[in-house]
Amino acid sequence: MRNLLHANLCRLVRSRVFLFALLAELAYTALVVLVCWDHYATGTGRYTMESVLTAGYGLMGYLPVPTLIIAPMLSVYLGTDYSGNTLRNKLIVGHTRSAVYLADLLICVLASVALDVLYLALAGALCVYPVWGMSGVLLRVPVGQMLAWIAVALLARAAYAALVKLLVTALGNKTAASIAALLLVAAAALVCASAFSEIQYIERGLAGEYPVENGEARLAFWRALVDTLPTGQYIQVSRLDTPHLWRMPLLSLAVMAAGTGTGLAVFRRKDLK
């Protein structure tokens, strides 16, 4: 297992796809930092560090931009194992299928979380001055709350990596996996946008503004959906609005376990030709 991890890590660091993802993440970070400095210079912003840091999960509370960077990186990296026949070689030299799968998954989690941490460190360091200048305060929420948001989002990222690994295992093709991963990010973002507008509508109905049918049940369904989907969790964190923060890490762990269990079952039976 350790050999596999080492080999995978070396391949990842040397791969062009990781380099492109790193550059894209740096470009996104630079964009957020520049916008922050521009708001400070023109006096058009009044936000604090929690808005800057959580923009690493979704821009303007809608667009999960870093997920769009991570999705092709993981699918191309994992898919190369299939097209380069390295999977077969790993099995021939005596590694078990479970070890191969879990080593891939661990590297994917590591790479995705590393890109997030890079954003947090750079954006955090470079935006302290303009945020202080704009608002006179760095955080409007307790530090514990901020750390909880970051931890929840990083765990959701790990769950997302597990889902991409499952997708690549099921499709077994670099191109198909990249396309599916990228389109699913957009689909998940659209579903979440619809879910948030439904939640808002039902909540106003339940507050007595207008009648709603089965309001409680429908609200529970849409809430469960956005709390379960990793994209839903990122968007909630980037909106700084997490009514069920306590259950989000539990759901991420459940998604990870279900994704990994299913992926392992598929991979054990997969014909690698």
Place this chain on the structure above:
Amino acid sequence: MGGKLSVNLLLKANFFRLWRSVSFWATLAVMAAVSLLELALTAGAVRQGVPVPLENRYGIFVLVSSVVLSAFCSLYVGAEYSDGAVRNKLTVGHSRAAVYLANLMVCAAAGVLACLAYILPMLAFGIPIMGMFTIPLASILWFTLCGFIMTGAMCALYTMIAMLNQNKAVVAVICIFAAYFLLFLGIYMNSRLAEPLMIPAREYVENGQIVVQEAMPNAGYVPGAKRKVFEILYDLPGCQAVELLSEMKACPVRLPLVSLLAAAFSTAAGMAVFRKKDLK
């Protein structure tokens, strides 16, 4: 005469491959599924007594088609390289320009069919649910034509990317990113250009006192040359999907013209590079 015959043969072969292509049918299925999903969500709102005009849901195909077709074009054209079909076509005597144009025409045709896969279920089930359009039918037809032309221009862009790179996965990622980028750029441009020049005067209550705020210049307004640049970007195919939707009642004539210009430019550039490309 020979050149024309060559393109016809290529078109026949490409359409033959299109009807048997899984990615083509998957594209149509996704477009139809999005249409049905929109209808399901709208039906719920209509049942609750919220009126939804049909045109609000009808126009969404211009947003979805660019993204879905980015995947289709990269798979369809990319398959020509991975199967060695491009080289075979050249070997039997077709010109590079004919190969390029035949692929472009088939991708554009698939683009229009993908739009129809969204439109037809929307009309079939949307009219009974939401009623007829609340804007003139002529506006809807003109909007649809503008949407088709923009879709064709996006297909020209994707075809250019796919014909110039032999790595299917890389092409797919670049095309999908291009589609997302142009779409999000359009949304951003729409919000920036919608900023008013002045914030109107208003009255509000603060600490029990009525405060009167005079009209003042809006810091968010985009002025001068920067506004011109934003307007040009907003007209680009992909970006203009947002503009088409927001000006559905009377889509400006310049939008299809810009699309046609962009399609001509990307095709000319793509063909020029493809002529010199080493196909190994």
